[in-house]
Amino acid sequence: MRLSRYFLPVLKENPAEAQIVSHRLMLRAGMIKQASAGIYSWLPLGFKVLRKIENIIHEEQIRAGHLPMLMPTLQSADLWRESGRYDAYGEEMLRIKDRHDRDMLYTPTAEELITDIFRAHVKSYRDLPLTMYQIQWKFRDEIRPRFGVMRGREFLMKDGYNFDLTKEDALHAYNRHLVSYLRTYERMGLQAIPMRADSGPIGGEDTHEFLVLAETGESEVFYDSAVTDIRLGEREIDYNDKDQCRAVMEEFTSLYARTDETHDEALFNQIPEDRRRSARGIEVGQIFYFGTKYSEPMGATVQGPNGDQIAVHMGSHGIGVSRLVGAIIEASHDDNGIIWPEGVTPFHCGIVNLKQGDAEADAACEKLYAALTAAGLEPLYDDREERAGAKFATMDLIGLPWRITVGPRGLKNGVVELTSRRTGESEELSPEAAVARVA
Ligand code: ATP
Numbered sequence: 493m494r495l496s497r498y499f500l501p502v503l504k505e506n507p508a509e510a511q512i513v514s515h516r517l518m519l520r521a522g523m524i525k526q527a528s529a530g531i532y533s534w535l536p537l538g539f540k541v542l543r544k545i546e547n548i549i550h551e552e553q554i555r556a557g558h559l560p561m562l563m564p565t566l567q568s569a570d571l572w573r574e575s576g577r578y579d580a581y582g583e584e585m586l587r588i589k590d591r592h593d594r595d596m597l598y599t600p601t602a603e604e605l606i607t608d609i610f611r612a613h614v615k616s617y618r619d620l621p622l623t624m625y626q627i628q629w630k631f632r633d634e635i636r637p638r639f640g641v642m643r644g645r646e647f648l649m650k651d652g653y654n655f656d657l658t659k660e661d662a663l664h665a666y667n668r669h670l671v672s673y674l675r676t677y678e679r680m681g682l683q684a685i686p687m688r689a690d691s692g693p694i695g696g697e698d699t700h701e702f703l704v705l706a707e708t709g710e711s712e713v714f715y716d717s718a719v720t721d722i723r724l725g726e727r728e729i730d731y732n733d734k735d736q737c738r739a740v741m742e743e744f745t746s747l748y749a750r751t752d753e754t755h756d757e758a759l760f761n762q763i764p765e766d767r768r769r770s771a772r773g774i775e776v777g778q779i780f781y782f783g784t785k786y787s788e789p790m791g792a793t794v795q796g797p798n799g800d801q802i803a804v805h806m807g808s809h810g811i812g813v814s815r816l817v818g819a820i821i822e823a824s825h826d827d828n829g830i831i832w833p834e835g836v837t838p839f840h841c842g843i844v845n846l847k848q849g850d851a852e853a854d855a856a857c858e859k860l861y862a863a864l865t866a867a868g869l870e871p872l873y874d875d876r877e878e879r880a881g882a883k884f885a886t887m888d889l890i891g892l893p894w895r896i897t898v899g900p901r902g903l904k905n906g907v908v909e910l911t912s913r914r915t916g917e918s919e920e921l922s923p924e925a926a927v928a929r930v931a
């Protein structure tokens with residue numbers, strides 16, 4: 493992409509309405525624009541990051557054997573009356589009437605809708621296990637939308653639902669989700685710690701939230717500092733292997749790590765004192781096992797091996813896709829702007845031409861652009877007639893992992909400058925070597 497052809501409405505001033513750094517940087521980098529309270533348009537740069545995050549989630553869900561699908565954002569209230577949640581859900585649900593005076597709602601979560609699909613089509617235990625998921629917009633009329641996309645009213649969520657014959661199978665689905673989520677967050681350069689939590693309006697027995705530690709987080713958390721040393725890393729996971737999935741779950745959830753809702757002072761005090769931590773965290777996902785909470789009232793049963801009707805065991809599993817954009821920035825920035833982890837960066841590499849219009853510099857930039865593209869990378873070429881300082885500031889603000897700076901002086905010696913956004917270190921090398929380093 494050439495910056496002269498792109499839409500990147502960067503702001504020079506700090507927007508007054510933004511209280512936290514991720515919101516400030518997303519506005520300044522021209523990633524989003526507020527449409528109304530808690531509702532945002534995603535401009536090209538922000539949308540690109542959102543798509544990268546979505547893609548990682550799809551890849552990891554499909555790897556775990558879960559099936560992508562898509563449900564509508566608008567639902568009829570009838571299903572929610574069946575489950576008993578229409579009244580229970582309260583003010584966060586946006587209720588709408590259509591022209592025939594029928595009660596509709598904008599989906600805050602989709603347990604009812606998917607259970608209805610399930611009961612219409614699945615009749616036998618032989619069709620289990622089944623896990624389907626979607627990445628779709630949700631609406632919750634949050635009393636205090638704030639912090640930009642972190643607590644929006646309209647927000648993008650991955651929501652997945654498992655249907656199993658037995659509790660044991662459903663707990664395997666739970667563990668599979670836990671492992672796939674760990675992998676998902678690590679690919680985004682994030683450490684998200686599973687913490688025992690409270691189930692809230694989804695209901696259920698077993699639940700973990702995934703929290704990214706950050707001062708601006710809205711949750712209060714308590715944990716054993718040893719949990720922050722565990723990584724999934726590159727290990728091979730066989731998602732069909734119940735024991736392996738359970739072992740990973742136990743490894744990540746045995747040490748004390750809880751949100752304030754389930755915090756237990758007595759248990760916490762059993763941790764060696766130098767490892768006791770209380771901090772703040774951003775909830776970027778949550779997994780639930782809730783048994784037959786929806787299948788029973790809604791009649792989602794299958795015929796079991798002995799011919800009897802069995803209510804299926806279910807769970808649901810969410811990732812805050814749009815919130816993750818903010819969470820990643822909270823975890824990875826400096827005074828000059830965003831520092832994108834490689835996995836989610838909107839472009840891989842910036843090219844800064846120090847002397848736009850100089851035939852040699854222009855030609856060198858074009859050649860770099862072609863070479864990076866041929867290497868399967870997406871460069872962003874700042875081909876505007878701007879001062880070098882302004883170009884550097886824009887690149888730092890939008891946080892691409894690498895910047896290649898091209899100018900007549902370096903070209904005389906056959907070199908360009910390669911700069912790492914994260915370390916700030918620069919080195920001079922040939923254009924070919926720079927491309928090889930970035931690739
Ligand atoms: P919170 O405690 O932050 O209100 P939640 O527990 O109500 O979130 P869940 O029902 O667990 O949310 O939804 C799954 C995920 O969706 C959450 O873990 C979070 O990452 C994301 N999410 C929830 N509410 C919002 C929101 N208002 N804006 C952006 N993301 C959200």
Ligand code: MG
């Ligand atoms: Mg909530």
Ligand code: MG
Binds near residue numbers: 775
């Ligand atoms: Mg919560």
Ligand code: MG
Binds near residue numbers: 701775777778
């Ligand atoms: Mg939650």
